[in-house]
Amino acid sequence: MAARSRSLIARLRLRHLRLRLAGSISLPALRAGVVVAAVAFVAACRAAEAPSAATEPRIVSLVPAVTEMLFAIGAGRQVVAVSSYDHFPPEVSALPKVGALIDPDTERILSLRPTLVVVYGSQNDVEARFKKAGVATFNYRHGVTDAILGTLDTITALGAATGHEAQARELVVRMTSNLDKVRMAVAGRDRPRTLLVIGRQPKTLQGIYVAGGGGFLNEMLEIAGGQNVFEDIKRESVQPSSETLLRRAPDALLELRATEPAGNYPGGDLEVWNTLASIPAVRNQKVQALVGDHVVVPGPRLAEGAEAIARALHPDAFK
Amino acid sequence: MIVDGTAPAALPSQLPQSPPIRSRLALTIAGFGALAIASCVLAPLVGSSSISLRRALDSSIPFASNVDAQILFIARLPRVLAGALVGAALASAGVVFQALLRNPLATPFTLGVSAGASLGAMLVIILGGTLAVGPLSPVPAASLAGAGLAAAIVYALANGPRRVMSTTVLLLAGVTLNAFFSALILFVQYLADVAEVYRATRWLMGDLDVGSFTPIVAALPLIVIAGIIFARMPSALNLMGVDSDSAAARGVDVAATQRWAFFSASLATSAAVALAGPIGFIGIVVPHLVRLLVGVDHRIVLPASALFGATFLVISDMLARTLLAPVEIPVGIVTAIIGGPFFLWLLVREA
Numbered sequence: 027m028a029a030r031s032r033s034l035i036a037r038l039r040l041r042h043l044r045l046r047l048a049g050s051i052s053l054p055a056l057r058a059g060v061v062v063a064a065v066a067f068v069a070a071c072r073a074a075e076a077p078s079a080a081t082e083p084r085i086v087s088l089v090p091a092v093t094e095m096l097f098a099i100g101a102g103r104q105v106v107a108v109s110s111y112d113h114f115p116p117e118v119s120a121l122p123k124v125g126a127l128i129d130p131d132t133e134r135i136l137s138l139r140p141t142l143v144v145v146y147g148s149q150n151d152v153e154a155r156f157k158k159a160g161v162a163t164f165n166y167r168h169g170v171t172d173a174i175l176g177t178l179d180t181i182t183a184l185g186a187a188t189g190h191e192a193q194a195r196e197l198v199v200r201m202t203s204n205l206d207k208v209r210m211a212v213a214g215r216d217r218p219r220t221l222l223v224i225g226r227q228p229k230t231l232q233g234i235y236v237a238g239g240g241g242f243l244n245e246m247l248e249i250a251g252g253q254n255v256f257e258d259i260k261r262e263s264v265q266p267s268s269e270t271l272l273r274r275a276p277d278a279l280l281e282l283r284a285t286e287p288a289g290n291y292p293g294g295d296l297e298v299w300n301t302l303a304s305i306p307a308v309r310n311q312k313v314q315a316l317v318g319d320h321v322v323v324p325g326p327r328l329a330e331g332a333e334a335i336a337r338a339l340h341p342d343a344f345k
Numbered sequence: 346m347i348v349d350g351t352a353p354a355a356l357p358s359q360l361p362q363s364p365p366i367r368s369r370l371a372l373t374i375a376g377f378g379a380l381a382i383a384s385c386v387l388a389p390l391v392g393s394s395s396i397s398l399r400r401a402l403d404s405s406i407p408f409a410s411n412v413d414a415q416i417l418f419i420a421r422l423p424r425v426l427a428g429a430l431v432g433a434a435l436a437s438a439g440v441v442f443q444a445l446l447r448n449p450l451a452t453p454f455t456l457g458v459s460a461g462a463s464l465g466a467m468l469v470i471i472l473g474g475t476l477a478v479g480p481l482s483p484v485p486a487a488s489l490a491g492a493g494l495a496a497a498i499v500y501a502l503a504n505g506p507r508r509v510m511s512t513t514v515l516l517l518a519g520v521t522l523n524a525f526f527s528a529l530i531l532f533v534q535y536l537a538d539v540a541e542v543y544r545a546t547r548w549l550m551g552d553l554d555v556g557s558f559t560p561i562v563a564a565l566p567l568i569v570i571a572g573i574i575f576a577r578m579p580s581a582l583n584l585m586g587v588d589s590d591s592a593a594a595r596g597v598d599v600a601a602t603q604r605w606a607f608f609s610a611s612l613a614t615s616a617a618v619a620l621a622g623p624i625g626f627i628g629i630v631v632p633h634l635v636r637l638l639v640g641v642d643h644r645i646v647l648p649a650s651a652l653f654g655a656t657f658l659v660i661s662d663m664l665a666r667t668l669l670a671p672v673e674i675p676v677g678i679v680t681a682i683i684g685g686p687f688f689l690w691l692l693v694r695e696a
Contacts, residue, residue, distance in 0.1 A: 111538060127539055225544055228473070230482035231556030233544060259672065265547070267554045269420035270671045272412055273394040301419060301557045303409040 083188055086135050087144040088126055088152075089166050093118060094325035095181050096144075098197050101188040106138050114319060136161070142187060168324055170240035170262060174249075177242065177324050178202065197326060204329030205249055208336050211343045212251030218339055220252035221276035221307065224263060224322070229295045231268055231302070238264040242324040243282070250336035251343070252278065272302055278339055279307040281315040284322045314338050366644060373645050377635075377652035384659045385429055389421040391663060393670030419557060427553045427561055428662045428676075429655035431621045432631075434568045434613040436654020437575055439628030440647050441610040444582040445603060446512050453614040453628035456519030456607075460526035461495025462488040462618040463549060467530050470545045471537040480563035484548070485619040492615035495522055500607060510603040551624035551677030553662050560620055567616035572651070574609035578602065579643035586641070624677045626684030627654050633691055 086107045087093040093108050097115045105118075109126040112118045122138070125131040130152050135143060136159055143156045147167025156163050164187060169176035178198045185194020222243055225235035237243035237254060241262035244254050255274040256264050266274070279299065296315060299308050307313055316334050320327040337344050390398070394416070400406070401413035408414055438453040446455070453459065465487035478486040499522055503515040534542045555561060581602045584592035589599045617624075631654045632646065639645050658676070661683060665676040 129535070225540065227470070227482065227484050229477050230484070230560065232482070232484070232552065232554065232560070233470075233548065235544070264671075265673065266671065267393065267420060267424075267666055267673055268556045269392050269394065269416050269554075269666070272416045272420055275412065298556075302415065304412045304415040309409060 083141045084139060085142045085144065085188070086124060086138060086140040087112070088124070088130055088149070089144050089146050090114070091168070091177070091323050091325040092144045092164070092166050092180065092184070094323060094327070095177075095184055095197075096188065098326035099181060099185050099188070099190045099193040101184065101190050101193075104188055106140060107135065114323070132156075168241060168262070170260065172245075173240075173242035173324060174205070174245045174328060177328060181326070201326060201329050205332060208329060208332045209249050209251075212336050212340050215251055215340055215343060217251055217253045218277040218312070219255045219275070220247055220278045220280060220339065221255050221271070221274070222247055223279065223281040226281070229298060231298055233265075234268075234271070235263050235265050237282075238262055242328065243322075246321075246328065246332040246335055249332045250339060252335065252339045268302060272304060275305055277306045277310070278312040279305070279314070280335065280338055281313075282321045283315060283317045284319045285317065366642070369639075370645055370648070373639050373649050374652070377649045377656070381429065381652045381656045381659075384656045384663075385425055388425045388428070388659045388663045389417060391667055392416065392421055393666055393673075420554075423555050423558050423561055424553050424662065424666075425659055426558075427555045427620055428659040430561065430564065430568055431553065431617040431624065432627055432654035432656070432658025433651040434571065434617040434654075435624065435628040436631035436635075436657070437572070437647055437651040438610040438613040438617070439654075440632045440643065440650045441575060441578070441582070441606050442628070443632060444586055444643060445606040445610065446516055447586065448512075448516065449633070450629070451516075452625075453610065453617070454523070454623060454625070456499050456515065456611070457495040457522030457526060458492045458499075458611050458614045459618050459623040460523045460530070462492035462615060463623055464526045464530050464533070465489070465491025465494075466548055466622070467533050467545050470548060471533055471541045480559045481619070482560070485560060485563065488619040489615055491526075492611070492618060495526065496607075496611040496615070498522060504604070510600065510607070512603075515607075547675065548622050549677070550675030551622040551680075553621050553658075553676055554666075554673075555620065564616040564620040567612050571609040571613035571616070574605055575613075575647060575651075578606060578609075579647050582606070582643040582647075586643070622677065624658065624680055626680045626688070627658055630684040630688050630691075631657055633688070637691075 083101075083104045084106045085096060085101070085104045087096060087105060088109045090109060090112045093105065093112050094114055096102055096105055097117065102115070102117060105121065107122045107124045108118045109130075110123040111126050112121075112123070122134070124135050124138075127146055127149065130145075130149070132152065132155055135156075140161055142162045142164055144164045144166060145153050145156070147165055153163045153165060164184070166180060178201065181194050181198055181201075185191045222237035223234060224237055224243070225233065227233040236256055237247070238259040238261040239254060239257040240260045243262075244257065247254050255276045256266070281296065296313050299305070299313050302308055316338060318334070321331040321334055323331075396413040396416050398413075398417075400411065401417040403411070403414075406414070408418075435453050439451070442451040442453060442455060443449055445451075448455075466484050468491075469484050469487040476483055476486060481489065499515060499518045502518040503510050503512075534545055537545070581592070581597045584595055584597050585599060585602060592602075593599050614628075632650045635646055635650045635653055639649055658680065661679045662676045665674045665679045668674055
């Protein structure tokens with residue numbers, strides 16, 4: 027369907043071009059060409075409008091977290107295209123990829139005749155372009171404060187926008203109760219001062235990025251019964267020096283990775299942390315890696331992510 | 346290798362009233378050396394947190410549980426040492442490139458070495474290579490490889506067998522290669538994930554937080570080799586600064602000197618960039634500042650630039666890690682913010 031409408035537009039464009047070329051020969055021909063092209067264009071627009079009014083919403087999502095939410099509330103069938111970074115759920119692999127944060131392919135997206143385009147908060151110009159084209163947009167942004175609440179609200183709003191209110195409500199209730207279960211499982215336990223590492227150059231302690239005191243990772247860690255050693259820096263990510271790491275002396279250290287780094291080396295390269303031996307997490311062998319995008323995407327799997335962190339910090343609580 | 350009329354006899358005639366070179370050299374080295382030593386002693390004592398020096402040096406506490414000692418010996422000393430090494434390497438490479446290209450605007454990054462290094466580093470950061478070579482972790486290893494590739498390409502283009510290197514071809518080839526590699530870097534970044542692009546961009550801002558002595562051990566031999574070659578070059582560079590024909594008339598093997606200058610300055614730049622990323626402005630600002638203070642004789646400018654480059658980067662990094670603590674400012678931003686306005690002032694003053 028998508029391919030057909032694209033080829034239609036391509037054909038129209040070709041005809042338009044031919045007419046313009048013809049028009050350059052003489053003025054009457056040009057006038058005729060413009061009229062013919064305009065008529066063809068209006069007809070094409072009508073033809074494009076007609077079926078979309080009758081069928082259900084067609085959504086293009088440029089934000090992986092939102093794609094995941096749409097599928098989780100049963101609106102996956104309405105999703106016609108996703109961003110180039112979408113990998114979950116597996117169904118998205120069959121959908122066309124139409125760019126992402128910095129390079130959305132507006133033309134291609136419009137050719138898919140969407141009724142709703144999900145954009146990221148900072149894509150103002152992209153949003154304006156779709157509005158001008160008469161396509162509704164849904165603006166999403168990861169929160170720095172109340173990020174998990176933001177995800178739940180987004181799910182509710184998506185439910186309203188796609189006519190899946192009941193399923194959205196159900197998902198919100200399920201996620202809330204799963205998050206509560208994690209919270210309960212670790213209740214009353216010591217809260218280890220934890221360092222959440224979200225990026226590092228391979229095989230060395232250079233270029234380290236950690237979760238700061240803002241954003242969903244910090245909130246997940248809190249629910250999972252840990253205390254972020256960088257809680258006081260209210261940003262989503264912080265690049266600390268090795269001195270700061272030594273000074274903050276975390277009791278536990280978790281490296282979060284969306285995927286296993288390329289060039290599969292068993293056990294990873296966590297031994298590089300041994301250099302910073304005075305860090306209690308290193309001394310007491312509390313350095314672990316958590317792999318999987320459920321720990322790094324603020325979507326419907328937040329509770330699974332929080333549980334993974336809780337299991338790493340409090341293995342006894344889940345016995 | 347570098348043929349040269351033995352020292353004082355070949356002293357350029359533009360410095361007739363100056364005291365003998367030996368005492369001037371001693372005085373300059375003592376002065377800049379004292380600055381460098383002072384900065385290297387001061388810098389480890391300040392940081393984002395305060396440490397107790399007595400506790401840090403107290404050997405009765407086991408090292409593994411002595412936070413102050415760990416901060417001093419693992420976080421700060423390698424960092425200061427890396428800053429001194431990289432600063433010295435970039436500043437002296439700047440002097441040599443400016444002499445080789447006979448262009449005051451030349452920097453260690455003019456001939457594409459750093460762009461090649463950056464491309465190598467980008468590829469590993471974004472595609473996630475894991476090949477470590479001895480003490481070199483994957484990113485510095487790829488960065489060295491990229492730098493070597495860029496230097497080899499420029500060298501091959503500018504250099505025919507047994508003839509004098511064309512500095513014009515060198516410059517043009519270098520500038521073109523810079524643009525070409527920069528485009529490749531942008532292309533690789535364009536294809537990559539947002540988070541990786543951020544990490545890659547951060548690498549381009551320079552970072553001296555090397556986290557242990559290992560990365561320094563990897564870069565040190567290359568910088569030392571370059572330094573030894575630099576030490577044998579100043580008189581020949583002085584003569585070539587006038588023009589290559591009169592240098593040749595005075596017994597300088599111009600072609601060989603050019604090759605050694607290109608090789609050693611590229612080597613120093615590659616090692617510095619592999620260790621700390623492409624930290625800008627040191628290679629251009631420091632040599633010019635030093636020339637303002639001590640004149641143009643390379644026998645003095647070269648060692649003075651190395652020492653002052655070390656001082657400049659160690660102090661810049663000290664500011665980078667303390668000004669907004671516990672958050673850091675990338676050191677390349679600090680050097681450019683200090684170096685940029687200074688250089689503009691210098692340009693206006695000289696014009």
